[in-house]
Amino acid sequence: MSTSDSQPVSIKILDKDFSFNCPADAEAELLASADFLNEKMLEIRKSGKVLGLERIAVMAALNLAHELLQSKQSLNSDVETRLRHLGSKIDLALQKKTQE
Incomplete structure (x- = not known):
């Protein structure tokens, strides 16, 4: 991926505040992920x-990894x-077919 992407x-x-480079088509997903992580971290705090x-x-991170594995x-x-x-x-269909 080039930097222009x-x-x-x-x-x-x-x-x-954190700043990340991400593909233009993944910005909404990054923001949603950040909001979800922020909520989890606020709960812990x-x-x-x-x-x-x-x-x-x-x-x-451990809680989210555990949830993902479950x-x-x-x-x-x-x-x-x-x-x-x-x-x-x-198996049933094959049994019926062989009985015909």
């Missing part, structure tokens, strides 16, 4: 159990269940 985007997380921006950021595991489980169900349907 990207543009600077400013975001604010826990009252700190409000709990009062974690102090310091760096520790709050690490805790938010979501992937759930999705994989759903796919496996559907595949087993389809396999059973195929």
Whole structure:
């Protein structure tokens, strides 16, 4: 990607400004991601159990990674269940076909 394809985007997380270069077509996603991260970090800061921006950021990253892994595991489980169900349907259809 050339530098002409990207543009600077400013975001604010826990009252700190950050600037990133991102592709023009990804700006909305970056801003939405920054808002989501900011909300998670604010929740952690409000709990009062974690102090310091760096520790709050690490805790938010760990929480989000955990949620992502759980979501992937759930999705994989759903796919496996559907595949087993389809396999059973195929087996039934083949049994009926061989009985004809």
